[in-house]
Amino acid sequence: MASEDQIQLFELAGAAQPDPSTETVDRARLLLDAKLPIPPGLYADMQDLRQHCSNCFRCELSQTRKQVVPGEGNPLADILIVGEGPGQTEDETGLPFVGRSGELLDKILASVNLTREKDVFICNVVKCRPPENRDPKPNEIAACNGYLREQIRLVDPKIILLTGKVAMATLLGIKQGITKVRGQWIEQEGRWYMPIFHPAYLLRNQSREKGSPKWLMWQDIQTVKAKLEEFSGRQA
């Protein structure tokens, strides 16, 4: 065999195996096909994720939404708050928790001197509004899960607050009622998760008496603030 042919064969053998780590991901196909998982590490930053997922058609919620609601707040906050899914006002504005539940959430945060702009990043399990505010279906949660996982990776929060049963079941696999587990810390992979009542539930239960849902939320948010201060104390 001529030495030139030998060299060519050698080069071909070397080039035959594509390196999976450098394979290019077809971002356009990811937006259309929920069977393709969103690869961890896909997004350079939250802005990249926001732009990409704003054109998402991975599930049927894309057919009825007005806007995708990726999330809002400090993308490097110590606290990530995860809700269930956008409601009507969120669908209209493209921002999470801006309806009545959101106003209450802001007040809860303000009661311990936290703001959504500076201290937290807020997002939802599903980024598009379920029609009639129904619970998101398992296939919709699965289609959106890669975005949520990427948001956790990018924000890299110390604390994750799970508002309501859908967020709790999605991220911790806990199927118990929220009343049983709210206010408890669950540590996983160096992050501290706490299930808390959904603000919409508090709006339906207005009592502030000791032991009421609002009173319990007040206890929980103080526990969260104390944990945050513990972390900043450790850093100092």
Ligand code: URA
């Ligand atoms: N409820 C949620 O769970 N998320 C929102 O963004 C608004 C209301």
